[in-house]
Amino acid sequence: MAQKLTPDARRAALESLPKWHDAEARDAIERRFVFKDFNQAFAFMTRVALVAEQMDHHPEWFNVYKTVDVLLSTHDADGLTERDVTLARKMDAFAAAFGI
Amino acid sequence: MAQKLTPDARRAALESLPKWHDAEARDAIERRFVFKDFNQAFAFMTRVALVAEQMDHHPEWFNVYKTVDVLLSTHDADGLTERDVTLARKMDAFAAAFGI
Numbered sequence: 001m002a003q004k005l006t007p008d009a010r011r012a013a014l015e016s017l018p019k020w021h022d023a024e025a026r027d028a029i030e031r032r033f034v035f036k037d038f039n040q041a042f043a044f045m046t047r048v049a050l051v052a053e054q055m056d057h058h059p060e061w062f063n064v065y066k067t068v069d070v071l072l073s074t075h076d077a078d079g080l081t082e083r084d085v086t087l088a089r090k091m092d093a094f095a096a097a098f099g100i
Numbered sequence: 101m102a103q104k105l106t107p108d109a110r111r112a113a114l115e116s117l118p119k120w121h122d123a124e125a126r127d128a129i130e131r132r133f134v135f136k137d138f139n140q141a142f143a144f145m146t147r148v149a150l151v152a153e154q155m156d157h158h159p160e161w162f163n164v165y166k167t168v169d170v171l172l173s174t175h176d177a178d179g180l181t182e183r184d185v186t187l188a189r190k191m192d193a194f195a196a197a198f199g200i
Contacts, residue, residue, distance in 0.1 A: 061162070
């Protein structure tokens with residue numbers, strides 16, 4: 001089972017993910033992705049979905065038109081784990097391919 | 101431009117969409133879809149995305165694992181229109197294909 005990050009590891013992870021911030025209500029991280037249009041936003045979501053399924057680790061996300069709001073946390077660990085950091089990095093890479 | 105439904109048309113539309121309910125804060129309708137797993141939930145979202153893009157009418161939706169919460173409203177009309185009803189019916193049909 002995934003272990004919650006230690007405070008030091010958590011701080012280091014967030015420093016390496018400057019586009020993500022702490023969620024207010026939970027031990028989780030969030031990022032808003034704003035694409036050019038729905039086509040791009042859903043293409044991004046599709047790439048993420050395939051990876052999420054492969055990792056068996058899924059985001060919580062909200063989409064309206066070109067905006068995708070993502071929250072990452074690990075349910076089993078009741079907080080942030082290395083799996084969230086890995087998924088966040090993949091999302092950043094996929095978004096970067098769209099120039100985001 | 102899409103016209104907001106009249107109160108009578110709105111009532112009739114909602115009676116014909118028994119799995120949908122009025123949103124609390126806005127002139128919109130909502131439905132929660134609970135699938136078997138993420139694979140089904142995202143397959144549903146993909147079918148909806150293709151139709152939404154074709155209609156140029158997009159849902160607001162939130163997904164976590166096997167659950168998809170959808171809100172439909174027409175931004176240009178600041179409320180519910182025939183386009184929302186059409187999209188809701190398509191969503192119901194796609195979900196029904198998964199036995200939902």
